[in-house]
Amino acid sequence: MKAKVNDGCISCGACVSTCPEVFRFNDEDVAEAYADVTEETKGAAEEARDSCPVSVIDLMD
Template sequence: MKARVEEGCISCGTCVAVCPEVFRFNDDGLAEAYEAIEPEYESAAEEARDSCPVSVIDLGE
């Protein structure tokens, strides 16, 4: 499974806090998905997506 952070991130840090195995801040201070989602982190990645206040996280194959 893959994650993608679309344009519109407000750098709140929720995804990074909830699932640091997949999300981090890039050099511009915006969140990015830097790793594929391993099966053991799917639940945390889904929580990060669902917790995003601006709904810019997509999860897919």
């Protein structure tokens, strides 16, 4: 499964703190998905998506 952080990220850090195995801050201090979502990280990635205050995270098969 792939994760994507779309335009509009406000750098709150919710996804990074919830699922650091998939999300991190890039050089511009905006969150990015740097790894695929695995079976082990799927629950945390879904929680990160659902907790994003501006709803800019997509998870795709």
